[in-house]
Amino acid sequence: MSKPTVLMTAGLMRMIQDQLEQNFDVHRLDKAPDQEALLSEIGDKVIGVCHGGHSMHVDAAMMDRLPNLKLVSNFGVGYDGVDTSAARERNIVVTNTPDVLTEEVADTALGLLIMTVRELAQARDYLLAGRWAKEGDYRLTPHSLRDRSVGIIGLGRIGKAIATRCEAFGLPISYLGRNKQPDVAYEYYSDPVALAEAVDTLICVTPGTAETQDMVNAAVLKALGSRGILINVSRGSVVDEKALKAALKDQTIAAAGLDVMVGEPNIDLELMTFDNMVLLPHVASASVHTRNQMGQLTVDNLLALKDGTDPLSPVPETPFKAWS
Ligand code: 8YV
Numbered sequence: 001m002s003k004p005t006v007l008m009t010a011g012l013m014r015m016i017q018d019q020l021e022q023n024f025d026v027h028r029l030d031k032a033p034d035q036e037a038l039l040s041e042i043g044d045k046v047i048g049v050c051h052g053g054h055s056m057h058v059d060a061a062m063m064d065r066l067p068n069l070k071l072v073s074n075f076g077v078g079y080d081g082v083d084t085s086a087a088r089e090r091n092i093v094v095t096n097t098p099d100v101l102t103e104e105v106a107d108t109a110l111g112l113l114i115m116t117v118r119e120l121a122q123a124r125d126y127l128l129a130g131r132w133a134k135e136g137d138y139r140l141t142p143h144s145l146r147d148r149s150v151g152i153i154g155l156g157r158i159g160k161a162i163a164t165r166c167e168a169f170g171l172p173i174s175y176l177g178r179n180k181q182p183d184v185a186y187e188y189y190s191d192p193v194a195l196a197e198a199v200d201t202l203i204c205v206t207p208g209t210a211e212t213q214d215m216v217n218a219a220v221l222k223a224l225g226s227r228g229i230l231i232n233v234s235r236g237s238v239v240d241e242k243a244l245k246a247a248l249k250d251q252t253i254a255a256a257g258l259d260v261m262v263g264e265p266n267i268d269l270e271l272m273t274f275d276n277m278v279l280l281p282h283v284a285s286a287s288v289h290t291r292n293q294m295g296q297l298t299v300d301n302l303l304a305l306k307d308g309t310d311p312l313s314p315v316p317e318t319p320f321k322a323w324s
Pocket of ligand 1: 053076101286
């Protein structure tokens with residue numbers, strides 16, 4: 001019996017590809033010399049898409065080329081690369097990889113926060129440039145985690161794990177979300193400017209959607225103020241980068257730490273020119289431990305389709321009913 005067909009949109013970890021190849025007839029769309037030709041050749045056989053990376057989008061046009069598609073298994077908790085409305089209209093289930101990366105991303109967010117506030121990347125560069133012996137100690141940092149208050153934009157699973165860590169650091173916490181969460185004691189804000197006014201440290205961990213596009217804009221940065229520190233571990237789209245560059249240049253805010261940027265990996269190179277910015281190449285979940293768990297969940301959702309069992313982690317926009 002021939003294996004069911006799965007389309008991969010990007011090169012992912014070997015353990016994903018190996019397991020998929022054992023169970024499916026796997027095609028790599030990103031590797032196809034002619035993607036249109038590949039879609040014409042195998043499009044009607046594809047029942048599952050394994051989606052990862054940030055360059056391709058699984059949109060309505062792609063789904064239309066895959067008339068028998070039942071599942072898009074997204075490698076990552078954020079599924080902004082998949083059009084969930086188009087999927088729902090076509091009875092396609094979308095799954096993601098929640099929970100298994102929560103603690104890792106929260107750890108990285110705190111790491112990036114401390115790096116940014118205490119200039120740890122800059123201090124390391126100072127040492128490696130041989131300046132310590134020549135010029136003396138690195139400067140005392142003007143900012144510290146002491147006496148700070150944190151506003152978390154998006155208090156979901158990862159946001160809560162970040163909040164728990166911040167609490168352990170003795171930092172008071174406020175949050176922004178669509179709704180006030182009844183079982184949460186942190187101060188609630190529905191308006192990003194009001195949140196930024198109330199705190200001096202903003203941590204973005206909200207999904208990248210049309211609603212959150214450029215949510216951290218010039219007005220929010222102004223409200224955050226000259227002691228302000230911005231950390232983003234969500235999606236580049238949540239921060240208006242033009243406004244951020246202006247705010248860092250004229251010291252409207254003190255500093256920023258970004259793990260995510262617009263256009264990854266081909267980011268705005270000007271972002272690299274700021275002394276008061278720490279940049280990471282989207283590594284928040286990137287340990288072998290966590291990526292293996294994310295990879296396994298990505299595979300297991302596709303295996304559920306093959307075996308006719310319930311998917312493990314459908315996203316709320318495309319709730320699972322039955323494999324029809
Ligand atoms: C992913 C992420 O691993 O889970 C997410 O939403 O941003 C990362 O942790 C990354 O998208 C994989 O490319």
